[in-house]
Amino acid sequence: MNKEEIFKSIKGSVVISCQALPNEPLYVEEKSIMYLxxxxxxxxxxxxxxTNSVRDVIAIKKETGLPVIGLIKIEYEGSEVYITPTMKEVDELVDAKSDVIALDCTFSKRLNDESINDFIKSIKEKYPDVILMADIxxxxEGINAYKCGVDMVGTTMNGYTPQSIKENINNLELVKKLTKEIDIPVxxxxxxxxxxxxxxxxxxGAYAVVVGGAITRPLEIAQRFINAAKGEI
Incomplete structure (x- = not known):
């Protein structure tokens, strides 16, 4: 699918995030089960x-035939960002034929103090046809990513960075503010x-919604029920 076809397919819909990290119950080292x-x-x-990782991008595309928003979570010493933080991960996702590449577009510290603006510019110069989803x-940060030429802006990191905790705005209000100012999908x-x-x-006003943990992370789901039963909501 091209960008217009992908955007048309997701408009007004719920995109499911299927991820399992090495410390989670559904992570299987020998073979991913996220395609299920x-x-x-x-x-x-x-x-x-x-989804996260090259192996899951490939497996899920093969299983479903659906467009995939791919990312790679990896931590580097000296960097506060971990979602597709360098060109190495972008290269790997392009090779895996990820339809959209999601990356951290916050103002958090990046490897070698690279600015997010320079990183986006480098990606677009190397892969002019790539579709980018900015996790802000x-x-x-959302306005900045939009001005840098990303294709979608997602509220993924709200509440997970010091700057967003300080700002103290929930995702609903953030969506409302962004949709009034930018003309790409929020x-x-x-x-x-x-x-x-x-x-x-x-x-x-959200163009689409991404839901992950509430559907595909059984440990988190089970904990919510158990905590509720204990009165620890």
Missing amino acids: MARAAKMAGSPAIR STYE IAEGKIHYPYQAKEMLDA
């Missing part, structure tokens, strides 16, 4: 999948645990 989660997501009607945490992502919240995001 993606199979279920497709059966439920998800028009696209967001604040309104200012994707609501993060802390969406219930169906009514997804609907609220779409009603607030």
Whole structure:
């Protein structure tokens, strides 16, 4: 699919994030099982999948035939960002034929103090046709990523960076602010645990919603029920 076709397919929909990190119960070192989660997501009607790692991008595309928003989570010493932080990860995702590449576009410290503006510029120079999803945490970061030429802005990192914690704005309000100022898709992502919240995001102007932990992370889901039973909501 080209960009217009992908955007048309996800508009007004819920994109399911299917990820499992090495410390999580559904992570299997020998062979990823995330393609099974993606199979279920497709059966439920998800028009696209967001996933982490080259192996999951490849497996999920093969299993579902759906467009994939790919990313690579990796930590580097001296860097505060971990979602597709360097060109190495971008190269790997391009080679894996990820339809969209998601990357941290916050103002957090990057490797070698590279600015996010320079990183986006480098990506677009090397891969002029790449579709980029900017994972941001604040309104200012969203506006900046938009001005740098990304294709989508997602609220993924809101509440996970010092600057967004200080700003103290929830994702619903962040979506409302961004959609008034930019003319590219604003994707609501993060802390969406219930169906009514997804609907609220779409009603607030979100182009689409990404939901992960509430659907594909059974440990988190089980903990919410157990904590509720204990009165620890």
